[in-house]
Amino acid sequence: MTETVTAAGTQTGSKSEQAYQAVKARIVDGTYSPGYRLVLAKIAEDLGVSVVPVREAIRRLEAEGLVKFERNVGATVSGIDPTEYLYTMQTLSIVEGAATALSAPLIGAADVARARAVNEEMRECLLHFDPVRFTRLNQDFHSVLFEHCPNPHILDLVHRGWNRLASLRSSTFRFVPGRAHDSVEEHEALLKLIETGADADTIEKAARLHRSATLDAYLAQATPDHQTPQQ
Amino acid sequence: MTETVTAAGTQTGSKSEQAYQAVKARIVDGTYSPGYRLVLAKIAEDLGVSVVPVREAIRRLEAEGLVKFERNVGATVSGIDPTEYLYTMQTLSIVEGAATALSAPLIGAADVARARAVNEEMRECLLHFDPVRFTRLNQDFHSVLFEHCPNPHILDLVHRGWNRLASLRSSTFRFVPGRAHDSVEEHEALLKLIETGADADTIEKAARLHRSATLDAYLAQATPDHQTPQQ
DNA sequence: GCAATAGTTATCGTATACGATTTCGTACTC
DNA sequence: GAGTACGAAATCGTATACGATAACTATTGC
DSSP states (O other), rough: OOOOOSSSSOSSHHHHHHHHHHHHHHTTTTOOTOEEEEEEHHHHHHHHHHHHHHHHHHHHHHHHTEEEETTTEEEEEOOOOOHHHHHOHHHHHHHHHHHHHHHHHGGGGHHHHHHHHHHHHHHHHHHTOOOHHHHHHHHHHHHHHTTTSOHHHHHHHHHHHHHHHHSSSHHHHOOOOHHHHHHHHHHHHHHHHHHHTOHHHHHHHHHHHHHHHHHHHHHHHHHSSSSOOOO | OOSSOOOOOOOOOOOHHHHHHHHHHHTTTTTSSSTOOEOOHHHHHHHSSOOOHHHHHHHHHHTTEEEEETTEEEEEEOOOHHHHHHHHHHHHHHHHHHHHHHGGOOOOOEEEEEHHHHHHHHHHHTOOOOOHHHHHHHHHHHHHHTTTOHHHHHHHHHHHHHHHHHHHHHHHHHHOOHHHHHHHHHHHHHHHHHHOOOHHHHHHHHHHHHHHHHHHHHHHHHHHSSSOOOO
């Protein structure tokens, strides 16, 4: 559950799929960092397949926003500049909010207990802080909440956003010290809302704010003062 | 503005792009209706290109949900069964709500006037009802609202949803008589909210309900009575 | 007459090959 | 010495070819 976030159903076994998984994994785990030039022939050789399936894989990754493809030039791992980051986080805020609200009525006591256990692990993790582990736990926490999501389309959008963020190696938690602590508290508050059967609107708003707060924290440290980053 | 809804930047000129546009157009305009079997070699011949770019185009369409692709079997135009329709409309409700709320502060008096003009055209269209024209005007109306949307990702999600729905030939308006009338009134109410500078929450909620109401109308006629269509 | 199986056909998946385009380096001119 | 033009190398885009897989059909046995 902790590794690469895989989305919808994909056929296994095909070289194309194999290439897709391989390249995606390398992007998400940071082997190919933003700006890395993806040369079809080179990747094909590395994976022991021809260029055709590799090309197909790259275009799939492009559709997911992990890769930027330019005609007759080639593909590069798409970094997320501040503007893109803002777009992605804003979108995530919306779809995560919706996913949480839709899932909430289907989350049982056992699920809440699991999520709380993960969150307590995160709380402990705050002491001798490890951003990588913290980020992974954070994803686990939300995965528990979302696993009952009744709308697979929305869930898919959430996963895409996560992969997008993962391609940035640097977790926001690393840069904004207080954020990790706040995050744990927000998780607990969210669980309380779910337990008490709060209405969908309240839960959605809380879930949105949880993501927005991370975005705000990022913006606060990224843009020293007055200047708004975009629009 | 009224034709196929095109999304983000795509390279022109390539055979692959050409195939993508051609097949997409045929799906959206109904030449290839849901369930239609898309044979790569046949399409390639029709378009005067080889199968490779066609294959690439098909897979792009698959990523957008317009086509269903099965390994070693082939591609078919993906119809939307009631469940898929529900997922799509629910997702649209959310992203359109967000898109409207985000756009609202950027919509000027001139834009409102244009939107209102379109809406009045829709109102007239109610008299001698033409579902196709009505649907197109409906899209125009919302396009005016969204053209200032500051987040291209969200706008893209809206467009994808629209294309998905377009692949169903049958507009909801055709099946649920009262819906078209209500829709026009909801548009006007939405414009009033935007004009008066209502807060984002209010606008978002109104925009969501606008879409949800269409979904509810569909469900009401699709499932005669008690039975919930899914989950 | 029906079911199971073997053979055939249609279609996909991938490899290889080559033309097209871009990029980079070098030489030449001003 | 700087800028431009030419050429070579790298890489992409697409066509063609062939092996692999699944769907279809006919035949055989019960």
